[in-house]
Amino acid sequence: MSIFLEACRSLLKPKATLRYPLGGKDLLQIPDGYRGKMALKREACIGCTICEKDCPSSAITIITDQKGKRPVFYLDRCMFCGQCKESCPTKAISFTKDFENASYDRKTMEVR
Amino acid sequence: MSSSYERIFNLPLGPQHPALKEPVLLDLKVEGEHVVDVALDVSYNHRGMEKAAEYRTYVQDLYLIERICGICNIAHTLSFCQCVEGLHGKEIPERAKYLRVIAEELERIQSHLLWLGVAAHEIGFDTFFMYIWLDREISLDLMEEFAGNRITTSYNAIGGVKRDMTPEVANKMKKGMDKLEERVKFYKKVVLSERTVMKRTMGIGILRRDAAIQLNAVGPTLRASGVDMDARADDPYAAHSLVPFKVVTDDGCDAFSRIIVRLDETLESINMIRYCIEKLPPGPLLQRLPRRVPAGDFLTRVEAPRGELVHFLRADGSDKPYRYKVKTPTFSNLAPLREMLRSKGKYVVNVADVPVILASIDPCFSCTSRNEVVKSS
Amino acid sequence: MDPSVDSIVMEMKGIKGVIDSKVICERRAQVTVSAEAYHSVVETLQKKGFAHIAAMTCIDSGENLELLLQIGRRAIVTVKVILPAQTPSIDSVSDILPPASFHEREIHDLFGVEFRNCPDSSRLMLPEEWPKGTFPLRKSFQPETPAPLRGP
Numbered sequence: 001m002s003i004f005l006e007a008c009r010s011l012l013k014p015k016a017t018l019r020y021p022l023g024g025k026d027l028l029q030i031p032d033g034y035r036g037k038m039a040l041k042r043e044a045c046i047g048c049t050i051c052e053k054d055c056p057s058s059a060i061t062i063i064t065d066q067k068g069k070r071p072v073f074y075l076d077r078c079m080f081c082g083q084c085k086e087s088c089p090t091k092a093i094s095f096t097k098d099f100e101n102a103s104y105d106r107k108t109m110e111v112r
Numbered sequence: 113m114s115s116s117y118e119r120i121f122n123l124p125l126g127p128q129h130p131a132l133k134e135p136v137l138l139d140l141k142v143e144g145e146h147v148v149d150v151a152l153d154v155s156y157n158h159r160g161m162e163k164a165a166e167y168r169t170y171v172q173d174l175y176l177i178e179r180i181c182g183i184c185n186i187a188h189t190l191s192f193c194q195c196v197e198g199l200h201g202k203e204i205p206e207r208a209k210y211l212r213v214i215a216e217e218l219e220r221i222q223s224h225l226l227w228l229g230v231a232a233h234e235i236g237f238d239t240f241f242m243y244i245w246l247d248r249e250i251s252l253d254l255m256e257e258f259a260g261n262r263i264t265t266s267y268n269a270i271g272g273v274k275r276d277m278t279p280e281v282a283n284k285m286k287k288g289m290d291k292l293e294e295r296v297k298f299y300k301k302v303v304l305s306e307r308t309v310m311k312r313t314m315g316i317g318i319l320r321r322d323a324a325i326q327l328n329a330v331g332p333t334l335r336a337s338g339v340d341m342d343a344r345a346d347d348p349y350a351a352h353s354l355v356p357f358k359v360v361t362d363d364g365c366d367a368f369s370r371i372i373v374r375l376d377e378t379l380e381s382i383n384m385i386r387y388c389i390e391k392l393p394p395g396p397l398l399q400r401l402p403r404r405v406p407a408g409d410f411l412t413r414v415e416a417p418r419g420e421l422v423h424f425l426r427a428d429g430s431d432k433p434y435r436y437k438v439k440t441p442t443f444s445n446l447a448p449l450r451e452m453l454r455s456k457g458k459y460v461v462n463v464a465d466v467p468v469i470l471a472s473i474d475p476c477f478s479c480t481s482r483n484e485v486v487k488s489s
Numbered sequence: 490m491d492p493s494v495d496s497i498v499m500e501m502k503g504i505k506g507v508i509d510s511k512v513i514c515e516r517r518a519q520v521t522v523s524a525e526a527y528h529s530v531v532e533t534l535q536k537k538g539f540a541h542i543a544a545m546t547c548i549d550s551g552e553n554l555e556l557l558l559q560i561g562r563r564a565i566v567t568v569k570v571i572l573p574a575q576t577p578s579i580d581s582v583s584d585i586l587p588p589a590s591f592h593e594r595e596i597h598d599l600f601g602v603e604f605r606n607c608p609d610s611s612r613l614m615l616p617e618e619w620p621k622g623t624f625p626l627r628k629s630f631q632p633e634t635p636a637p638l639r640g641p
Binding site for chain 3: 156163327328346347420422424437446
Binding site: 001033035053081 | 168169171172173174175176178239240243246249256257260261264266269274275298301302305306
């Protein structure tokens, strides 16, 4: 009986779900510290390659650009655990709130 | 058992999701409507975790171990971190211990609510299921604020925890706990008054106290048989020796008392989180530990939402484990499950009750059968 | 209530077949026994209240297999037996501790230890088509992709 009353009360309440994605991205409140797509502060990176060694899913490869060694992140393999951010001695890696990473092309899923 | 049926019939139930969305084969031997015996086959979900752990470094293993179980990921990482910290012989900072308890209890709340919803669905009470899962969102949203993700949280780190709890999150957590307490108390009222729940669970899946002890049941399954065994009290870890709590037991021995035990445990967890937020000591979060772990054996026990979780680590002094062993709560509950599914004397198990009985132990077969290597392409 | 670790370690020292008995840390003890004495030592421990199997672990240490039975509720005693890796065989303890049969079946599947008098020795963990005589958790077994693949 009590659940019946609860169901009647719920008729007067607003919807429990959000109209995502139709209502747009702004509907969702992404909390601070969410682990979305990562970003690299190039000037802080010293090319120590610890992130590559620690990455549990081998989603990081080290390449050499004009400034020296730097990581490239492959989002298709990344599981967003945040270990690279933990391991980075100079705090060059950070996570943004960008969570819409799906793509038809693997090549676009790189963070350089 | 006297019966007019002469023939014993084999009825395979599963492996495609007999109760929860997990593969297990229950090969039932039925006499008419009554189950007389059962053979369990859990070998459908091999992931080779124990072997794979030997090929990865401790830092990488943390995330592998986390993925043994999505729902109880914090309990698994906590055990792993405790094994490594134990071999180093290092204590972690006090604040991290309290934060680990908060994370663990938050996980228990969401796991118990998830289970309660599934149990309601199993007994055909879908309205109840919908409301419970709506309120489970509160705990998941809090987890996201607190740890950065809803399910695979990556919260524990070797030597402490990764993230601090800000005052804003603490405030949100307190408000969320008030809301959850109100809702869980309402659900308890519903369970105690709703005939649908009682008719489908009372006297179903009986596991007597002596059988529960003899067959080594663990977790809420054991506590619903009136045994006050809880790894948090028996073998305190993290800050559990400092946080007061009551080991919830019930003497009903059936599926109904398992619901009551889990609801009461949820209320107990809510109080523990409140206490931890109140008493959270200041200080550092992480004690950095060397990557190479000293040789030795270490066994740790954690009370996961489903029961006692045992992790064992043998290190050989390198940066990779020599052997890693996981004993999950569901594995211990297999023998009691077999006992519950056997009709004996006046106690009869109908085929229609089997999914309810299976769900009542809160099984997690992907955790249980995790030790084979699968070819990846 | 389990008896304390210290007293059980002292008591175990006198029993025949016990090679070593020591306290590891708070609430943990280890008793090393010979394969012949394993069954009787587990029986003695069970009578003293160590009736809850926390875990049963097997470790491949090269020439030998180490079988560790971890029992106890508050304090955990590890009963350690060393078996030859070629012909590992030991008495089953499932007559004393009934749920041990599940743990023994798991170890039988993954390490190939024979448990004498085990009531059920059918496969538990491995699938039906897994080749006989291949034990995936032994060190000699090499998985095809042991670590995650490298590169993009």
